[in-house]
């Protein structure tokens with residue numbers, strides 16, 4: 001599907017050094033967007049930017065810790081300094097941890113929510129501060145669009161992951177709620193929507209498989225295979241699958257949609 005409104009759009013993505021963030025960056029670049037990529041892994045995000053530039057994209061990249069309000073402001077400032085505005089912010093950076101409920105310590109909880117919730121909040125807030133003061137890209141359009149990356153994990157509790165990633169799941173439920181509140185706060189100037197992926201083939205899931213199989217004393221790869229075998233569409237999700245929904249939510253095609261959390265998970269979760 002073509003998205004002509006993304007041509008020349010200025011799009012910032014957090015956690016863009018690899019995985020879903022990088023997949024979205026690549027898809028946006030294909031549609032002619034100009035990108036500002038941020039990641040805690042500075043070498044990783046610079047390498048990602050170099051690869052995208054080699055494919056012809058206009059890309060800035062910088063180190064970003066989403067837990068820092070100053071870093072988020074600097075990401076937005078970089079977009080404005082170079083291209084005069086920020087059309088789309090994708091709050092994607094996130095972390096996982098596998099640890100049984102009773103073993104979780106307050107520090108684990110705080111770290112998880114610090115990145116996955118406070119980080120999304122600070123990225124979203126920095127973007128909104130810029131977007132609310134800029135003119136719409138075209139008459140009748142919102143002044144900007146914010147996408148958050150939650151997860152189907154924020155929607156339900158089911159074994160085995162609910163018992164060993166409760167803080168991750170709570171963080172994703174919080175992102176869904178924050179997305180709803182932000183959409184009300186910033187309407188009608190901005191749209192704010194959440195993407196809820198399912199089981200995506202990235203380093204994050206590789207880490208879940210590593211830690212879960214170690215915890216359960218099962219062969220490496222078993223947790224991944226078992227989880228993927230339950231996906232109705234019969235395969236694991238790719239970053240490109242997620243990017244297809246991001247393209248829609250970043251484009252003019254979704255201008256009347258806000259406050260929504262959309263599952264894109266191969267039919268795994270139906271709520």
Ligand SMILES: NC(=O)c1ccc[n+]([C@@H]2O[C@H](COP(=O)([O-])OP(=O)(O)OC[C@H]3O[C@@H](n4cnc5c(N)ncnc54)[C@H](O)[C@@H]3O)[C@@H](O)[C@H]2O)c1
Nearest residue numbers: 015017019020040065066093094151197199200202203204
């Ligand atoms: N992989 C999945 O199956 C899946 C499913 C649903 C939702 N998600 C969500 O999608 C998002 C991306 O996941 P992924 O699978 O690409 O993960 P990933 O681990 O492959 O990539 C995450 C990126 O975020 C960066 N990051 C981590 N902490 C950061 C911080 N404090 N500041 C800035 N950057 C930081 C990492 O350096 C990394 O480049 C996350 O929010 C994740 O929770 C993933």
